[in-house]
Amino acid sequence: MAAVTQDTAVSTGRVTRAFIYLLLLLFALFYLLPLYVMGVNSVKPLEEITGGNMMALPQVWTLDPWRSAWSTAQIGVEPTGLKPYFLNSILMVVPAVAISTIVGALNGYVLTKWRFRGDTWVFGLMLFSCFIPFQIVLIPMAVVLGKLGLAGSVPGLILVHVVYGIGFTTLYFRNYYAAFPTELVRAAQIDGAGFFQIFWRILLPVSGPIAVVSVIWQFTNIWNDFLFGASFGGTSQPMTVALNNLVQSSTGVKEYNVHFAGAILAALPTLVVYIVAGRYFVRGLMAGSVKG
Amino acid sequence: MGFLDIRNVTKSYGNVEVLHRVDIAVEEGEFLVLVGPSGCGKSTLLNMIAGLEGITGGEIAIKGRVVNGVHPSKRNIAMVFQSYALYPNMTVGQNMTFGLEMHGVPKPERERALADVAKLLQIDHLLDRKPGQLSGGQRQRVAMGRALVRNPDVFLFDEPLSNLDAKLRVDMRTEIKKLHQKLKTTIVYVTHDQIEAMTLSTRIAVMNKGYVQQLGTPKEIYDTPANLFVATFMGSPAMNIIPAKVVLRDGVPHAAVTDADGAERVLRFSQPSLTAWEGKDIHLGIRPEAITDPEGADRKSGNIQSLSNRVTVTEPAGSDTFVTMTLGGRDAIARMRADASVAAGQSYDFAVNMDKAVAFDPATEARILP
Numbered sequence: 001m002a003a004v005t006q007d008t009a010v011s012t013g014r015v016t017r018a019f020i021y022l023l024l025l026l027f028a029l030f031y032l033l034p035l036y037v038m039g040v041n042s043v044k045p046l047e048e049i050t051g052g053n054m055m056a057l058p059q060v061w062t063l064d065p066w067r068s069a070w071s072t073a074q075i076g077v078e079p080t081g082l083k084p085y086f087l088n089s090i091l092m093v094v095p096a097v098a099i100s101t102i103v104g105a106l107n108g109y110v111l112t113k114w115r116f117r118g119d120t121w122v123f124g125l126m127l128f129s130c131f132i133p134f135q136i137v138l139i140p141m142a143v144v145l146g147k148l149g150l151a152g153s154v155p156g157l158i159l160v161h162v163v164y165g166i167g168f169t170t171l172y173f174r175n176y177y178a179a180f181p182t183e184l185v186r187a188a189q190i191d192g193a194g195f196f197q198i199f200w201r202i203l204l205p206v207s208g209p210i211a212v213v214s215v216i217w218q219f220t221n222i223w224n225d226f227l228f229g230a231s232f233g234g235t236s237q238p239m240t241v242a243l244n245n246l247v248q249s250s251t252g253v254k255e256y257n258v259h260f261a262g263a264i265l266a267a268l269p270t271l272v273v274y275i276v277a278g279r280y281f282v283r284g285l286m287a288g289s290v291k292g
Numbered sequence: 293m294g295f296l297d298i299r300n301v302t303k304s305y306g307n308v309e310v311l312h313r314v315d316i317a318v319e320e321g322e323f324l325v326l327v328g329p330s331g332c333g334k335s336t337l338l339n340m341i342a343g344l345e346g347i348t349g350g351e352i353a354i355k356g357r358v359v360n361g362v363h364p365s366k367r368n369i370a371m372v373f374q375s376y377a378l379y380p381n382m383t384v385g386q387n388m389t390f391g392l393e394m395h396g397v398p399k400p401e402r403e404r405a406l407a408d409v410a411k412l413l414q415i416d417h418l419l420d421r422k423p424g425q426l427s428g429g430q431r432q433r434v435a436m437g438r439a440l441v442r443n444p445d446v447f448l449f450d451e452p453l454s455n456l457d458a459k460l461r462v463d464m465r466t467e468i469k470k471l472h473q474k475l476k477t478t479i480v481y482v483t484h485d486q487i488e489a490m491t492l493s494t495r496i497a498v499m500n501k502g503y504v505q506q507l508g509t510p511k512e513i514y515d516t517p518a519n520l521f522v523a524t525f526m527g528s529p530a531m532n533i534i535p536a537k538v539v540l541r542d543g544v545p546h547a548a549v550t551d552a553d554g555a556e557r558v559l560r561f562s563q564p565s566l567t568a569w570e571g572k573d574i575h576l577g578i579r580p581e582a583i584t585d586p587e588g589a590d591r592k593s594g595n596i597q598s599l600s601n602r603v604t605v606t607e608p609a610g611s612d613t614f615v616t617m618t619l620g621g622r623d624a625i626a627r628m629r630a631d632a633s634v635a636a637g638q639s640y641d642f643a644v645n646m647d648k649a650v651a652f653d654p655a656t657e658a659r660i661l662p
Binding site for chain 2: 181183184186187188189190191192193197201202205206
């Protein structure tokens with residue numbers, strides 16, 4: 001048997017192996033190319049870009065484009081740089097991610113361990129919200145925000161993103177908790193733990209992988225959102241809108257080096273989240289998606 | 293009135309009644325085993341005692357207090373689950389004291405209770421480990437420990453041994469029995485394993501299809517099963533159920549059965565009351581150990597009947613030899629001494645202990661005698 005399986009197994013000779021690595025390397029370089037272009041051009045003076053090769057390394061290294069993008073570049077009419085908008089994004093994204101993840105976890109807990117008549121319908125309707133395109137809800141959302149007095153504010157954006165995110169987070173947590181043994185919940189009930197105690201002491205401690213999935217998903221989605229930010233941001237627009245205003249300005253010289261620096265700044269937080277929590281991402285997706 | 297009273301309890305899901313008027317009074321210190329095949333309602337009944345499932349009709353009282361609608365944690369019960377249900381994120385010690393913590397017992401008292409129980413179950417060295425680091429038997433002990441720490445009125449066990457391998461199961465069975473003898477606690481224990489039921493219990497409730505088929509001591513259940521279901525469910529190998537006819541010889545009732553060759557053989561009943569059934573068909577129930585070789589027959593029995601029959605198969609099991617024959621058109625098993633000289637295909641004179649025979653009505657399947 002062993003001989004047979006060896007004969008039919010994929011041959012991994014040296015040549016094949018070298019070829020595979022070469023191919024992988026090429027792909028990796030290809031995907032890294034945009035980042036390289038952004039990186040090198042964000043540390044060059046503007047003349048080097050306009051006058052020469054985009055791909056070349058800088059002749060004069062400078063961090064001025066970064067300083068400019070961060071604190072002095074013209075965003076719209078104000079020369080504030082991206083700094084205040086970065087802060088807006090942080091103020092929006094942190095509470096929105098936290099609230100939608102916690103609510104999603106609670107929903108998942110109720111939908112699997114405290115089932116009630118019609119719970120599958122409720123879940124189905126929540127799932128439905130994952131498929132509603134952003135554009136459809138813009139006008140009703142504007143009306144609601146206006147009535148609540150939250151239009152054009154960070155809390156308004158938080159509300160929008162929480163509402164939009166709950167469908168996804170509920171889906172993740174429900175499927176994860178469906179595989180969680182109900183006997184544990186029953187044991188805790190007999191032990192005298194209440195609704196929130198069971199959630200807090202029994203379920204949450206083992207929810208690490210799926211919480212990471214939920215956080216990454218929500219963080220990238222909310223951070224990268226442009227439409228809601230542009231529509232409901234008002235005076236507290238997020239980073240994405242500011243970046244657009246920086247890059248799309250139709251007057252003056254196009255400062256490509258500053259634009260590159262700004263774009264990297266806008267992408268940096270999601271990159272950090274992926275690098276820090278990324279290895280749990282796939283694991284959690286697998287755990288949450290298959291069973292249920 | 294018992295310590296734990298189950299009075300006329302029914303359970304329905306929608307229009308389907310799954311438990312029908314269950315009536316059991318459990319005395320203090322009793323070890324009641326609910327036994328039956330899967331889907332018989334035994335776990336449902338246990339969950340109703342625990343308060344994990346609602347009671348549709350009737351009432352359940354613990355220590356004279358009706359607990360219908362009372363939250364599980366307020367019933368002063370503890371439960372050991374089939375999967376042990378240990379909290380994976382807590383250490384063994386935390387697992388065991390979680391219930392006390394939730395009930396607001398102060399820490400020094402919790403520590404004392406934990407130390408006592410850990411010593412009793414010999415798990416003191418495991419207290420800092422996580423459940424994932426324990427073997428099956430150790431988890432089982434921890435699960436029992438978690439129940440014991442609370443010092444509840446009633447212990448509920450839901451098939452606690454079915455996840456263990458065969459040898460460990462026997463050891464833990466003895467352990468549980470020792471524990472019960474030592475602590476004299478009231479226990480309700482659910483299992484589908486009739487040997488567990490026989491060995492552990494002081495009383496057994498045999499359940500099937502949502503009905504309690506028979507409630508009695510292990511001996512009553514084994515020797516005088518209420519009906520054909522109980523007779524065949526309890527005991528391994530199962531009781532032989534042989535179609536027979538009641539005939540009178542000199543005014544004394546006998547069971548007439550056909551042997552492997554279709555010839556009629558008669559076995560005298562020990563009870564004269566069967567005269568009324570003369571000429572009628574019955575099912576004759578005889579346990580395998582009541583059909584033996586003549587030397588191995590029970591000397592205290594007052595009614596050993598000889599039965600000559602052809603042997604179909606012999607199965608030596610080491611301690612005994614099981615012999616299969618055809619009786620009344622069905623296979624019947626006899627349990628012989630290990631060194632009884634029996635060979636397949638040959639005729640043999642079996643000794644049937646008719647004192648242990650049970651007769652059933654074929655129509656109602658209920659026991660007629662003894």
